[in-house]
Amino acid sequence: DELLKKVEALTDDLDEAVKVTSKRWRDDAINKIKxxxxxxxxxxxxQVILDPEAAENLVILQMTWKKHIAGRMRRLILDEDRRPDGRNCTTVRPIHIVPGFLPTAHGSALFTRGETQTLAVVTLGGxxxxxxxxSIDGEAQLRFYLQYSFPPFSVGEVGRVGAPGRREVGHGKLAERSLQNTIPDKEKFPYVIRIENNILESNGSSSMASVCGGCLAMMDAGVPIERPxxxxAxxxxxEDSQIAVLxxxxxxxxxxxxxxxxxxxDGEGISALQMDVKVEGITTDVIATALIQARKGRLDILSAMKEAMPSHRETLPETVPKIHTMSIAVKKIGEVIGPGGKQIKSxxxxxxxxxxxxxxxxxDGLVSIMSTDLDAIAKAVQL
Structure with missing residues (x-):
């Protein structure tokens, strides 16, 4: 391809640009070459405005540039086992964790992996x-839910912040499903748990960072999670017969x-999976290799999480309202509530x-009384 040869002739220094370890400086170096x-x-x-052929040529050049830079990155990985940030194919980026990052929140954690960072905040309530x-099955009440926020500044852009989009909803649901099985039964932990994940910086795998940050924030809030x-990602x-799993x-x-x-x-098994592929098919050997590598990477991350927070808090933070649960006979429910809710309001x-x-x-007659004042709870129980 003649155009590709022209592009190659102008990009002798592209390999060095791709090897710059910092995303910001790498992007700057690549953009200068571009x-x-x-x-x-x-x-x-x-010319693009006036000549349709020129506009088409611009599109072809853009596609050729993307193909060229992709080829350089891919050859670097396949031939040298070196990725753009300097790692080999099996290494997890450096991890930094700050549990309890927000002292007045019920629970929080700042989780950083490479150049991806999330601030997870947990709120406990009644x-x-x-x-x-x-849904088509009727109305349900979720006592655990995770909300994921991906503001434009996390990737160095300026944009409007509004209602969550399809990507944010999807990433949030994936992280929520990943953590769902860690949530203790209501009898053991009567609180409703809300996690808010705010992506502060993103360079890949922000949804999986949200899983790690969300788990740590719940542990910081005193949620009894036994298996983090x-x-x-x-x-x-x-490329032909060459394969690299990253x-x-x-x-x-x-x-x-x-x-x-x-x-x-967790350390024992998988809680959630999601796969997007751009090739026609993937063999079972590739999937097996990916799962084996993923387990090793997951264990490395869990080790870093355990080092930062060996276990969940034994007691709830002072900022968390206390909940007392008790059971009453089903036939007594109406009496406790009263006509129009008069009795319970009183x-x-x-x-x-x-x-x-x-x-x-x-x-079924389970009464939950929530207050920051233990004396008030005791009084309500008596009433």
Whole structure:
């Protein structure tokens, strides 16, 4: 291809640019080379506007550039076992963890893996904080849910921040499913648990960082998690008979590689999977290799998490409201609530009002009394 040869002639220093370990400086170095190529080979803006053929040539040049830079990155990995940030194929990026990052929150953790960082915040509350969810099966109340936020500044961009998009909802659901099985039964831990994951910086695998950060934040809040969960994203480079499976992929490897395979779980097994592929098919050997590498990477991450936070808090933080549960006969539910909720409202008012206390009663007679004041809870129990 003549155009590709012209691009290659102008990019002798591209390999060195791809090898720059910092995402910011690597992008700057690559963009300088790209500017050189497009200045030399791209049609002018005026030509693109006036001439359809020039516009088509610009698109072809853009595709050729992407193919060229992808080829350089892929050859670097396959021939030298060297990735853009300097790692080999099986190494997880450096991890830094700060549990209890926000001292007044119920639970929090700052989790950083390479150039991907999330601030996970946990809020504990009563049944009235449960998320109401409607489906074809009817209405359900979720006592555990995770919300994922990916603001534009996390990738160095400026943009409008509004309602969560499809990507944010999907990533949040994946992280939520990864952690779902760690949540203790209501009888053991009566709180509703909300995790908010705020991505502060992203260079690949932010959803799996959210799994790690969310787990640590729950442990910081005193949620009795016995088997912590971590997640890692696996990548793939395939060129003819050469295959490389990548552990803990970068954004560049995701964009220019052949697979994004997210795997989460604890030390014993897998809790969630998600795979996106750009090739026609993947063999069982490749999947097996990816799962084996993912387990090693996951164990490395879990080891770092354990070092930062060996176990969950034994006692709840002082900022968490206390919950007392008790059972009443089902036939007594109406009597406790009273006509129009008069009786239960009276109890709440006598114990400090709605700002101090909330009471919920399930259909099977389980009463949950929540307040920051233990004396108020004791009074409500007596009433």
């Amino acid at each position: 500017d050189r190529v497009f200045t030399e080979l791209a049609p002018s803006r005026e 049944d009235d904080m449960a998320m109401k969810q409607e 969960v971590a997640g890692v 696996m990548g793939l480079i395939v 552990t803990d992929i970068l954004g560049m490897e995701d964009a220019l590689g052949d697979m994004d395979f997210k795997v989460s779980g 109890i709440i008012e006598d114990c400090g009002g709605e700002e101090m206390m909330s009471i919920s009663i399930s259909q």
